Amino acid sequence: MENRTKEQKCRLVPMGDSCWLIQFDQEISPEINxxxxxxxxxxxxxxxxxxxxxxxxxxxxxxxxxxxxxxAHDVECYLWAELALLNERGSTMSxxxxxxxxxxGEWGPDLASLALRSGLKTDEVIALHAGRSYHLYxxxxxxxxxxxxxxxxxxxxxxxxxxxxxxxxxSVGIAGEQTGIYPIEAPGGWQIIGRTPxxxxxxxxxxxVLMRPGDRVRFRPIDLAxxxxxxxxxxxxxxLTPVEGTSNVDSTGHQGRLxxxxxxxxxxxxxxxxDARRRSHGHLFLASSQSAGRQ
Amino acid sequence: xxxxxHQAFGMPVAGAMDTxxxxxxxxxxxxxxxxxxxxxxLVGPQLRFLSTAIIAVTGGDLSPVVDGNPLxxxxxxxxxxxxxxxxxxxxxxxxxxxxxxxxxxxxxxxGSRSTYLRGQIGGYQGRALKDGDTLxxxxxxxxxxxxxxVMQAEWVPRYRAAVSVRAIEGPQVDVFSAAMRERFxxxxxxxxxxxxxxxxxxEGPSIQAVMGKEMISDATALGAVQVPxxxxxxxxxxxxxxxxxxxxxxxxxxxxxxxxxxxxxGHRIRFVPCTLGEARAALxxxxxxxxxxxxxxxxxPAEVS
Numbered sequence: 001m002e003n004r005t006k007e008q009k010c011r012l013v014p015m016g017d018s019c020w021l022i023q024f025d026q027e028i029s030p031e032i033n034x035x036x037x038x039x040x041x042x043x044x045x046x047x048x049x050x051x052x053x054x055x056x057x058x059x060x061x062x063x064x065x066x067x068x069x070x071x072a073h074d075v076e077c078y079l080w081a082e083l084a085l086l087n088e089r090g091s092t093m094s095x096x097x098x099x100x101x102x103x104x105g106e107w108g109p110d111l112a113s114l115a116l117r118s119g120l121k122t123d124e125v126i127a128l129h130a131g132r133s134y135h136l137y138x139x140x141x142x143x144x145x146x147x148x149x150x151x152x153x154x155x156x157x158x159x160x161x162x163x164x165x166x167x168x169x170x171s172v173g174i175a176g177e178q179t180g181i182y183p184i185e186a187p188g189g190w191q192i193i194g195r196t197p198x199x200x201x202x203x204x205x206x207x208x209v210l211m212r213p214g215d216r217v218r219f220r221p222i223d224l225a226x227x228x229x230x231x232x233x234x235x236x237x238x239x240l241t242p243v244e245g246t247s248n249v250d251s252t253g254h255q256g257r258l259x260x261x262x263x264x265x266x267x268x269x270x271x272x273x274x275d276a277r278r279r280s281h282g283h284l285f286l287a288s289s290q291s292a293g294r295q
Numbered sequence: 296x297x298x299x300x301h302q303a304f305g306m307p308v309a310g311a312m313d314t315x316x317x318x319x320x321x322x323x324x325x326x327x328x329x330x331x332x333x334x335x336x337l338v339g340p341q342l343r344f345l346s347t348a349i350i351a352v353t354g355g356d357l358s359p360v361v362d363g364n365p366l367x368x369x370x371x372x373x374x375x376x377x378x379x380x381x382x383x384x385x386x387x388x389x390x391x392x393x394x395x396x397x398x399x400x401x402x403x404x405x406g407s408r409s410t411y412l413r414g415q416i417g418g419y420q421g422r423a424l425k426d427g428d429t430l431x432x433x434x435x436x437x438x439x440x441x442x443x444x445v446m447q448a449e450w451v452p453r454y455r456a457a458v459s460v461r462a463i464e465g466p467q468v469d470v471f472s473a474a475m476r477e478r479f480x481x482x483x484x485x486x487x488x489x490x491x492x493x494x495x496x497x498e499g500p501s502i503q504a505v506m507g508k509e510m511i512s513d514a515t516a517l518g519a520v521q522v523p524x525x526x527x528x529x530x531x532x533x534x535x536x537x538x539x540x541x542x543x544x545x546x547x548x549x550x551x552x553x554x555x556x557x558x559x560x561g562h563r564i565r566f567v568p569c570t571l572g573e574a575r576a577a578l579x580x581x582x583x584x585x586x587x588x589x590x591x592x593x594x595x596p597a598e599v600s
Binding site for chain 2: 018183
């Protein structure tokens with residue numbers, strides 16, 4: 001079940017009896033990720049009754065359907081047809097976030113062993129991790145968990161063989177070339193190198209989840225006193241704001257953000273986030289006629 | 296039935312573990328099959344009814360008792376105001392479903408009444424019930440309209456300590472050798488104590504993947520069986536994470552999830568290979584049972600009073 005659409009090689013595999021997984025080239029690259037989000041937007045646009053939901057990830061797209069309404073192979077044929085139609089729609093508008101992190105100690109219990117494994121000092125691991133900005137490829141796992149990449153290959157590290165039963169909220173980890181932040185306490189196998197006092201997920205907020213795929217994230221090392229101070233502020237409702245917004249123009253020169261894809265996945269609070277973003281960064285929304293037409 | 300449409304933001308689906316029992320309980324009391332019901336796991340609550348209600352208990356047998364009399368399961372019962380419903384020792388299965396006429400009155404969050412504990416949303420104030428809570432329900436149909444209903448005995452699921460579940464090969468099956476796949480589909484696995492609504496951790500012969508590099512995280516699905524490097528599979532259940540980075544060797548079919556959801560620590564699980572066509576046929580059969588095997592029954596004299 002292989003085929004080529006544009007430059008992207010694809011494979012369709014069933015994930016049970018109610019989901020097809022479309023696998024693109026399995027690598028972490030913004031180009032492939034943009035393709036994934038473009039296909040997600042196109043599929044969501046069609047609003048089929050049998051289509052339950054769509055979950056874009058780094059280089060795969062999960063399409064969940066109701067097997068009582070449609071046959072799996074009809075869905076498969078439909079997806080191949082959509083893939084054939086897929087063209088470069090990708091363009092993004094991103095916000096940049098600077099996330100304060102207390103590295104090491106009880107907040108980053110795997111920092112020392114990761115440094116040892118990499119043949120580096122802990123300070124060097126921190127400098128490498130905080131020394132670049134990351135592309136936010138997807139949200140998933142638990143509400144607001146952001147998958148960021150790539151970390152410098154020197155500090156890439158495998159997951160724990162046996163996942164921890166509970167990783168505290170705010171933990172910053174590495175898995176392979178990915179890095180990410182646990183928004184709530186959850187089980188997990190990532191190498192935990194630090195913790196942020198920022199609240200990434202708050203069900204009481206108008207927008208429970210802060211960041212979006214396509215955003216940029218960088219980490220800023222902080223000391224214990226700053227951690228405690230920000231932790232207190234977080235508890236009393238303080239939330240992180242983006243440091244800047246940048247317009248990305250894709251290789252085709254097409255400008256504008258696929259803002260519409262956010263609401264297309266059906267989240268009732270997506271419009272709230274969009275509106276909040278419009279208020280604070282209204283001038284940054286350069287939606288082209290094409291993407292505006294796809295609302 | 297879960298919170299669909301929000302997984303792209305990392306919001307898990309949640310919902311009942313055993314959707315067959317949930318739907319049956321609701322249909323028995325004349326509700327929409329997806330109305331809110333209570334999921335009761337192993338240790339049941341004591342519930343005092345403040346008004347007359349029609350209830351049905353399905354799923355695992357946790358020895359339900361009303362005012363000292365055993366409560367028949369898989370049928371509807373009229374409960375008088377002031378009655379006390381209690382639960383005792385688990386006899387089979389581990390999750391009971393309690394539906395009440397009209398459904399429990401809790402507000403939907405993102406389109407669903409399902410509780411998602413880790414995210415503190417849905418259900419009753421986003422949490423498990425505790426001592427002293429008062430749970431209102433919508434007023435359902437009149438008892439004369441619903442009548443006495445019962446699930447035909449031969450269609451009531453039997454929960455055993457050894458369960459076979461059908462599974463379709465998963466998206467990362469390629470990273471497992473033929474010998475490992477063979478082992479996976481023939482071995483007996485034991486449900487670990489660490490199992491919960493998020494996932495069933497299994498213990499058994501080690502299943503090892505051969506991977507050149509770390510897998511890139513992708514989406515998950517209900518029933519997806521992921522295999523961490525320790526070789527012990529985890530079946531993802533209702534509160535599963537929306538994405539994950541362990542290779543998925545197989546996916547348990549939707550129709551067999553209810554049976555798996557009733558397995559408890561120490562029970563044995565075996566995976567049987569299955570095709571998409573068989574999976575769909577099984578799901579259709581289950582829907583047909585819910586549609587046509589819940590029938591009117593003759594009232595017993597005690598209940599006529």
